[in-house]
Amino acid sequence: MALFPLVCNFEGDFVLKLLPVDTEQTMAEVGQAAAVNAVGIHVADQPGKTIYARKEGADSPFPLDMKLSDSGLEPMDCVKFYFV
Amino acid sequence: MLERSDWYDLARDTNWTPKYVPEEELFPEDYAGSRGIPEHIWATYDEPYKVTYREYVGMQREKDSGAYSVKAALERMDMYTSADPGWIATLKEHYGAVSVVEYNAALQNARLLRFGRAGGMRNMATFGMLDEVRHGQIQLYFAHEYVAKDRQFDWAHRSMNTNNWVTLAARRFFDDLMMTRNVIDTSLAMNFSFETGFTNLQFIGLASDATHAGDFKFAKLIQSIQSDEARHAQIGTPTLKILIEQGKKADAQRMVDISFWRSSRLFAILTGIPMDYYLPLDKREGSFKEFMQEWIVTQFTRSLEDLGLEKPWYWDIFMRDLDEHHHGQQLGTWSWRPTLWWSPAAGVSPDERDWLEEKYPGWNDTFGKCWDVITENARTGRFEKTVPGTLPVICNVSQNPIVGTPGKTLQDRQLTYNGRKYHFGSEVDQWIFEQDPQRYARHQSLVDRFLSGSIEPANLEGVLAYMGLGVISDGGQDAHDFSWATAKTTKTVKAA
Numbered sequence: 001m002a003l004f005p006l007v008c009n010f011e012g013d014f015v016l017k018l019l020p021v022d023t024e025q026t027m028a029e030v031g032q033a034a035a036v037n038a039v040g041i042h043v044a045d046q047p048g049k050t051i052y053a054r055k056e057g058a059d060s061p062f063p064l065d066m067k068l069s070d071s072g073l074e075p076m077d078c079v080k081f082y083f084v
Numbered sequence: 085m086l087e088r089s090d091w092y093d094l095a096r097d098t099n100w101t102p103k104y105v106p107e108e109e110l111f112p113e114d115y116a117g118s119r120g121i122p123e124h125i126w127a128t129y130d131e132p133y134k135v136t137y138r139e140y141v142g143m144q145r146e147k148d149s150g151a152y153s154v155k156a157a158l159e160r161m162d163m164y165t166s167a168d169p170g171w172i173a174t175l176k177e178h179y180g181a182v183s184v185v186e187y188n189a190a191l192q193n194a195r196l197l198r199f200g201r202a203g204g205m206r207n208m209a210t211f212g213m214l215d216e217v218r219h220g221q222i223q224l225y226f227a228h229e230y231v232a233k234d235r236q237f238d239w240a241h242r243s244m245n246t247n248n249w250v251t252l253a254a255r256r257f258f259d260d261l262m263m264t265r266n267v268i269d270t271s272l273a274m275n276f277s278f279e280t281g282f283t284n285l286q287f288i289g290l291a292s293d294a295t296h297a298g299d300f301k302f303a304k305l306i307q308s309i310q311s312d313e314a315r316h317a318q319i320g321t322p323t324l325k326i327l328i329e330q331g332k333k334a335d336a337q338r339m340v341d342i343s344f345w346r347s348s349r350l351f352a353i354l355t356g357i358p359m360d361y362y363l364p365l366d367k368r369e370g371s372f373k374e375f376m377q378e379w380i381v382t383q384f385t386r387s388l389e390d391l392g393l394e395k396p397w398y399w400d401i402f403m404r405d406l407d408e409h410h411h412g413q414q415l416g417t418w419s420w421r422p423t424l425w426w427s428p429a430a431g432v433s434p435d436e437r438d439w440l441e442e443k444y445p446g447w448n449d450t451f452g453k454c455w456d457v458i459t460e461n462a463r464t465g466r467f468e469k470t471v472p473g474t475l476p477v478i479c480n481v482s483q484n485p486i487v488g489t490p491g492k493t494l495q496d497r498q499l500t501y502n503g504r505k506y507h508f509g510s511e512v513d514q515w516i517f518e519q520d521p522q523r524y525a526r527h528q529s530l531v532d533r534f535l536s537g538s539i540e541p542a543n544l545e546g547v548l549a550y551m552g553l554g555v556i557s558d559g560g561q562d563a564h565d566f567s568w569a570t571a572k573t574t575k576t577v578k579a580a
Binding site: 005007009011012013014015016017018019020036037040041042043044056074075076077078 | 470474486488496505531
């Protein structure tokens, strides 16, 4: 377990936000943590949809059950979060 | 009695001939930035404003007595009590960001008058230095009368001695371009790019806004400063001419390109936000973009072309930026308002949104979507959701939050240098870093400081204390206490 800062780029937001998460969290949990700082704050909720994450610039999302520590992401990498 | 034209050039160019130290020690290259251009070439520097000390003192005495007598005459009108809170926000932001910096500008001019190779430059910089001392004094004095009414005005004196994030951005800008460059570079960066272009915008635009807002005291103050700027801003122009004639055009162009972009980012917050969001709708003369098009796009580019320089290489990016950057910074500053020394106006009532959409087509479908969420939270009393629980990510060059148009242009630009990861708000900011990485690499943004443990406790309370909020004064609240969230459009009322 270790604190792991990411840069959050949530689809529909206007600003990149600091996202402190934990290496043991799954990408689904990381997505939820990102939503806490964006959805209902600056981005409208989309009930019934799932939040996916992909490294900024990548084509495909991380599997939702993948641990952050297995994602290959480095601290302060930028992750794009979006509803599907 | 001799005419001035008969003795002016001789008096101005009077020099000592050094006997005890070599010239390179008297004018070290790190300070003078002479670039190997010999003294007889610098002697051709010809300042556009030829002023003597006697004339200068007379002019300045008139300006000061004008500004102070208007202040005295209007003291009883109590503009402060009747002014719109959006205008008060503009005053606080301006005084905190500008007043003390004027003293730094005096130091910059003092370096020009000591290390400038040309007599004309030293003469103009002498008056420039005195100008800046006056600007510091008068703005601190005018702000000080409001401290008893509202403690947030104390930031006029104190902001530059804190680690407030707006201060970090402004101080980093002025340190880079005004305090740590040689005479030639800083005369291009500050006197040419910053003052010829952008302070005109701040001081002419703001004077006009102040008049419309009924704040004639501030209008007079700003006008008296702007007339100084118009003179000493010209110090860089003859420098540019010499550099271009001596085959240093690329060198000069690079400095102008760096300083122009950095200035535009600073003024998007300093001027862009008040013009488009703080000033009451019925007092607005034009949009920030319209002012920029008149004062920068038209007039500044004409100055560049007259001198033989090109538009900066990123001109298309700059023009696109006029439609978006300050809107993002307004959303950011308002959202993180507890971190400000002023109480910002949201400026997004239905009528104001109509105006924004008219001036910036597409605003409702982009930035407006974020304001929709905020407005709904305010309307339903979920005020805790109107302040984010985390920090924005900061650009390692501009030191501003990295913003973009929602759903369109928001993205991170990263660069790893000597094992450290840097973030940039635009490809131009990244280009500036790459021009001279050593200059920028060691400075830590607010987020870098937060992650490195400099800010304790590592939460919002710790961040605010680190910035001086709650110590000097409380941080910002919504200027209109959210009345805009439930406001009706006046068009509907009129139609009914």
